[in-house]
Amino acid sequence: MVRGQVYPAPSISVSPSVVVALGGNATISCKSERYQHMTFLLVKGTVSPENVMEKQAEKYEVTFSVSNARSLDGGIYWCCFVSALQEWSHFSVKAYIKIRVQVHLKPSIAVRPKELVPLGESATIHCKDENNRRAKYSLIKEEALDIIQEETGGRKGATFTIDNVTQLNVGIYWCDYKPDSGSLYSHFSERVYLNVTDHGFPKPSIKMVLQEEYPSGVNVTILCEGPENNLTFFLHKSMDLRASQETEPGSNRARFLVQIINLEDAGNYTCQYHKSGNPFVWSVPSNPAQLVVRESIPIIIWANVAAGCLLLVLLVLLLTYIFYRKRRKGKWTLCGCSTAKVTKQPVAVNLEPVAEAVPDEVSYAVLRHCSVKIKPTADQEGISEPCVYASVAK
Structure with a gap:
């Protein structure tokens, strides 16, 4: 395969990472940046028929799946491609896949600074076993070809430092650990993001x-x-x-x-x-x-509430007034007598002059046929009679 290596090496990546849980899944990608329709070979370890998988690319890239991972699936992987004329590419870099048995609780993880890291400055990622055990911690990065860092930590966990951050350091990170007292690993932690600011970008x-x-x-x-x-x-x-x-x-x-x-x-x-x-x-x-x-808006709302309360009070007062007026509806004054309705009854008319008569003059008598207390009868017609004036000539 060394003969005729005329094409540049393809790239290789493993997703989500090179650390795979026993029984988990991973995808290995091999990609040519310039050449299409090549035949790719994925090699595990040394070149032998049982260690080579082959696939034709529709365009620039092919993927190989690792499903229901077993311990035997761990190892070193690399890839290359060959043209229809049997002209080969150079070999890609190596990817180191590790299969781990996970039984312990996942650790906590935090990145500092929490927001954005200016290019060229430092960042730290801290991982900690919640049971405060001494353990060996691994820092894992998405699609990285190997474990980024490994640190042994005590009760306070382990801190991973990334100095002079570049664009190669950005991405998604997580971690796991293996207690010193055993060979089994923890589950993966949550993911954290390492983002950077590039002062070379124009300001928005x-x-x-x-x-x-x-x-x-x-x-x-x-x-x-x-x-x-x-x-x-x-x-x-x-x-x-x-x-x-x-x-x-x-x-x-x-x-x-x-x-x-x-x-x-x-x-x-x-x-x-x-x-x-x-x-x-x-x-x-x-x-x-x-x-x-x-x-x-809050001021308007409170003003509307106050106005509504005032209108409600006025409405209650108006209804009270109307009810009071209805209670007194039948009572009105007739000729100075307070009475509701009068009945037609015989009236005694007093024709005596009010004052001493003067000869050859006309005297007037006011006929008041309103009794002081008159009870209404059932067949009352509700028609009041006017006051009557009578002139008496002597």
């Missing part, structure tokens, strides 16, 4: 659609703009991630719709982006844009 811009104070309960549109298309933007408020959004098709801008719920939504907003090919390398943050929120 950010702006509010309308520069004004916003009341609570409305939506605000925030625009983030980058140097090129096909970017993914992240919107932060005071370093806390609020949302992520890809740029609009054929555009270098992303729109964020922020709903203002209370005064806590006010503050400084910034945005960052990464390119589609590398989600772990970010730009520096944009200059901050301030979102100002006023309390107009």
Whole structure:
């Protein structure tokens, strides 16, 4: 196979990682960067018929599966490809696959700094067995070809340091451990992300659609703009991630719709982006844009509540007044007598003059046929009689 090695070596990767749980699965990928339709060979250990798997590529890449992994599946893997003219590529680098029996509880894991690491600075990843046992810890990185680091830790666990961080260090990490007292391993920890900021990326811009104070309960549109298309933007408020959004098709801008719920939504907003090919390398943050929120909506709500209470009180008073008037509906004054309704009864008319008569003059007598107390009868017609004046000539 050494003869005729005219093509560059393909790349090899293992997903999710070179550390595979017993009974788990993994995928080995071999890829040519320039040549299509090649025949790829995956070799485990030394070249022999039983250690070689072969597959034709539809384009640039082929994948080989490791299913229901056994201990025998562990070992060193590498690949190459050959053309139809029997011209071979150089050998890829080696991938070291390890099969582990996992029985212990997974460790905790944390990365510092928690957010973004500027290129060239240091980062640490800390792993710890919750049972505080002395153990050997392994730091594992997604698609890395070998274990990144191994450290022995005591009750406080183990700390892995990555100095002078470069783009080669970015990615997804996790860890496991093996207690000193045995040969069995723990389950994998949770995943953590090591992201970096690259000051070589142009700084994005950010702006509010309308520069004004916003009341609570409305939506605000925030625009983030980058140097090129096909970017993914992240919107932060005071370093806390609020949302992520890809740029609009054929555009270098992303729109964020922020709903203002209370005064806590006010503050400084910034945005960052990464390119589609590398989600772990970010730009520096944009200059901050301030979102100002006023309390107009709560004031209006309290004013409406107060007005509603006042209207309710007035309505109760009005209903009370109408009810009181209905109770007194039948009572009205007739000729100065307080009575409801009168009946037609014989009335005694007193024709005596009120004062001493004067000869040759006309005297008047007022006929008041309202009795002091008159009880209504069942057949009353409800028609009041007017006062009658009679002139008496002597």
